[in-house]
Amino acid sequence: MSTSYAPAGAAAPRPVLLRYELEVAARSHLGRVRKFNEDSIAAEPDRGFVGLADGMAIAKGADVAAKLATQTLVGQLATAQHIAPRAAAHAAFAAANRAIRDRARADPALAGMGTTLSAAWFRGDRVCVAHVGDSRVYRWRAGRLERLTTDHSFVQAQLAAGQMTTDEARASKSRHLVTRVLGAEEQVAPDLGEHEVLASDVLLLCTDGLHDLVEDTDIANALEVLEPNLDLAAGTLVAMANDRGGRDNISVILVRARSRVGDEPQRRTPDQHGLFGWLRSKMGAEGR
Amino acid sequence: MAKLMVNRGGATLGSWFIENRRLTIGRADGVDIKLDDAAVSKQHAAIEVRGADHMLLDLESANGTFVNGTRVTRHFLNHGDTVEILDFQIRYVDHKSVVSSEGDRTMVFRATDAGLVPIAPSAPATEARSLELPLPVAALRGVSGKHAGATIGLERPLTGIGEKGRDYAAIFRRPEGFALARVSGRAPKVDGKHVADDWQRLRDGAVIEVGSEKLELRFIGKS
Numbered sequence: 001m002s003t004s005y006a007p008a009g010a011a012a013p014r015p016v017l018l019r020y021e022l023e024v025a026a027r028s029h030l031g032r033v034r035k036f037n038e039d040s041i042a043a044e045p046d047r048g049f050v051g052l053a054d055g056m057a058i059a060k061g062a063d064v065a066a067k068l069a070t071q072t073l074v075g076q077l078a079t080a081q082h083i084a085p086r087a088a089a090h091a092a093f094a095a096a097n098r099a100i101r102d103r104a105r106a107d108p109a110l111a112g113m114g115t116t117l118s119a120a121w122f123r124g125d126r127v128c129v130a131h132v133g134d135s136r137v138y139r140w141r142a143g144r145l146e147r148l149t150t151d152h153s154f155v156q157a158q159l160a161a162g163q164m165t166t167d168e169a170r171a172s173k174s175r176h177l178v179t180r181v182l183g184a185e186e187q188v189a190p191d192l193g194e195h196e197v198l199a200s201d202v203l204l205l206c207t208d209g210l211h212d213l214v215e216d217t218d219i220a221n222a223l224e225v226l227e228p229n230l231d232l233a234a235g236t237l238v239a240m241a242n243d244r245g246g247r248d249n250i251s252v253i254l255v256r257a258r259s260r261v262g263d264e265p266q267r268r269t270p271d272q273h274g275l276f277g278w279l280r281s282k283m284g285a286e287g288r
Numbered sequence: 289m290a291k292l293m294v295n296r297g298g299a300t301l302g303s304w305f306i307e308n309r310r311l312t313i314g315r316a317d318g319v320d321i322k323l324d325d326a327a328v329s330k331q332h333a334a335i336e337v338r339g340a341d342h343m344l345l346d347l348e349s350a351n352g353t354f355v356n357g358t359r360v361t362r363h364f365l366n367h368g369d370t371v372e373i374l375d376f377q378i379r380y381v382d383h384k385s386v387v388s389s390e391g392d393r394t395m396v397f398r399a400t401d402a403g404l405v406p407i408a409p410s411a412p413a414t415e416a417r418s419l420e421l422p423l424p425v426a427a428l429r430g431v432s433g434k435h436a437g438a439t440i441g442l443e444r445p446l447t448g449i450g451e452k453g454r455d456y457a458a459i460f461r462r463p464e465g466f467a468l469a470r471v472s473g474r475a476p477k478v479d480g481k482h483v484a485d486d487w488q489r490l491r492d493g494a495v496i497e498v499g500s501e502k503l504e505l506r507f508i509g510k511s
Contacts, residue, residue, distance in 0.1 A: 154339040163338070168364055174339030218445050225446040225458045228472040232485055236460060239487075240445060243462050245419030 018048045019125040020197060020257035025230035026050070029238045031209055032246030039207050039251040040066035040115075042074050049077050050253045051119030054135050054207040056181070058112030065100050065115040065183050072096040073119055085121050085128035086192055093117065093130060093182070093190040100183035114183035117190070118149060120203050120255065127197050130190040133178050135251075136211055138219070139195070140202040140227065145220040148193055148203075152180035175212060199259045202227060206237070209250035213241045230254045290342055290365075290382040292335075294321060296375060306342055311335045313373065314347070323376050327351055332373055335365070342380070344371060421463035425508040426492075428459070433501030440503070442466065450476070455499030457483070459490070466490045466505060473499065 022045040030037045038055040040063070051073050055066030076092035083091075096117060104110045116133025129137045134151040150156060154177035158164035164172065182188055202223065211219070218240060226233035234252050241250045292311075294301040304311065304321055312319040316330035323332065329349035336343045342365045346353035354372040355363045363369075371378040428440040428449070440447065442461055448471065450456040455473035459466055467487035468478060475482040477497040478490065490496070492507040 225448040
């Protein structure tokens with residue numbers, strides 16, 4: 001069970017809103033243990049938005065909560081093109097929280113459902129990163145992997161307070177205790193961060209199905225080698241989590257900020273060179 | 289629910305459930321688990337609840353607290369651990385932490401003034417963090433090109449071959465073997481055949497061509 005998005009095609013450029021063209025590769029995989037995929041992913045590269053959610057529930061509705069979260073976010077951000085990203089993200093997370101709680105009130109079988117939500121919203125030459133829960137956003141820039149989010153989790157709080165060592169945290173049975181989610185309470189505030197975007201930055205959004213099993217150093221290794229081919233990189237990160245047990249659903253979104261054509265000279269890949277390259281591009285990758 | 293089973297000299301002295309609170313072990317009256325021996329300290333050890341974990345703490349006892357033969361000052365308990373205090377043995381049993389078919393579940397806690405209050409019921413958690421499957425060991429030997437005669441180790445999950453930004457391929461080290469895929473540029477060849485943008489398994493002795501480089505894969509064994 002895998003969903004993938006083709007890279008952003010020849011969409012009409014929106015120079016005012018998006019300084020960069022976004023190339024997206026995404027996967028949401030069941031993993032090797034779970035029976036249902038309770039993650040949800042959304043990518044709207046033309047609108048400069050990506051987000052993902054990892055649902056959870058006391059009884060039922062984990063998948064419902066995750067889908068409501070990403071769908072509400074997409075809907076909200078679409079109507080908020082000209083609002084400052086921070087304000088828009090705040091409003092969108094509040095709306096997603098409301099949508100989940102309203103649905104749970106309307107259908108008692110869904111009472112107690114909740115979800116993480118992590119999103120990146122590109123505007124101009126900046127990106128607004130918002131999150132609730134333990135789905136992470138990383139940035140790959142100039143050969144370095146950096147976490148842009150801090151998990152809302154029990155273990156993270158213990159680490160920050162010096163109550164647990166990194167090794168203890170790694171082995172802890174509390175690794176899956178999330179301390180902030182959408183749906184649990186009347187009010188929820190996302191953590192917000194705003195970052196400058198540089199050409200060829202890659203953001204990685206992922207649920208704990210990836211980062212719980214695959215160490216940051218291995219994620220960095222995969223991006224270092226596979227980054228030129230985002231789609232292969234996304235599929236490979238999922239495969240790495242499955243190779244390590246695939247205990248949870250695994251969702252991964254990779255977004256690359258690319259300079260727009262005409263903005264600065266585009267580097268041509270070798271297979272675009274000359275007539276032979278043109279022929280090959282018409283025929284698809286050779287040897288398939 | 290996690291349980292402590294106390295033994296001495298082969299005789300069972302009792303068992304205690306760890307409820308959601310601190311539990312004390314020692315010789316004094318009023319401790320939760322009383323170990324009646326003069327060499328046990330009055331307040332010898334304690335077990336505290338930390339999220340879904342149980343943490344054993346030695347309370348600066350005179351004769352020490354051991355887990356599976358090692359002296360500890362603090363230790364996060366795992367299913368099957370044996371805590372030793374002198375000749376008392378306390379077995380820690382936590383069936384819910386044993387891998388279940390449903391795997392990990394993310395649990396939700398609410399932060400309140402009183403600490404973290406669960407808003408979802410305790411759910412199965414796994415003992416081992418990730419599955420550590422043995423990985424195959426192999427290396428690349430340069431046949432021709434810039435690595436001719438050289439050996440390239442394949443220790444990392446992914447190893448790039450060729451020239452980044454041009455003809456470039458990757459080797460993926462997985463429990464079931466090594467695989468190759470194109471990353472950029474012209475499609476690489478394995479034993480003379482082109483490889484598409486998906487992982488293709490490699491046999492021992494496979495000859496790989498990426499751009500002007502030619503290498504041979506040599507299996508060494510399992511780690």
